[in-house]
Amino acid sequence: MTAGLDADELLASATADTGLTDYADPTLPERFAVAVDHLNSLGLDAKGIAAAAQVCGWLLTSRLEFIEDRNRYPHRRRSDRCADVRDRRTTFGHNTDACVDVR
Numbered sequence: 001m002t003a004g005l006d007a008d009e010l011l012a013s014a015t016a017d018t019g020l021t022d023y024a025d026p027t028l029p030e031r032f033a034v035a036v037d038h039l040n041s042l043g044l045d046a047k048g049i050a051a052a053a054q055v056c057g058w059l060l061t062s063r064l065e066f067i068e069d070r071n072r073y074p075h076r077r078r079s080d081r082c083a084d085v086r087d088r089r090t091t092f093g094h095n096t097d098a099c100v101d102v103r
Contacts, residue, residue: 004040005053007033014060024067032060 011029015021023029039052 003049004044005036005049005056007036010036010053010056010060014057014064017057018061018064018068020064020068022067022071023063024070028063032056 007029011032036056039056042048044052
């Protein structure tokens with residue numbers, strides 16, 4: 001049997017990769033764990049698990065970097081911050097096109 005994804009390990013890896021910890025949402029780890037449980041229920045093979053881990057890591061690090069940018073440059077207009085993320089051409093950037101401010 002192939003080991004599944006571990007939400008805590010993925011979150012820790014994103015923190016280690018970026019040196020950042022602020023997701024701007026204290027419920028994110030719990031909600032992310034629900035998503036990981038769903039991925040684990042799909043019966044992914046080893047390649048699928050590796051691909052899912054890569055995408056999860058990418059999304060988590062993108063969010064950490066986005067929140068850090070927002071915290072580092074609070075004087076910038078919301079539309080400028082959103083344009084920066086859209087310019088990165090990431091899934092996270094595309095998902096934030098609506099630019100909902102989480103403050």
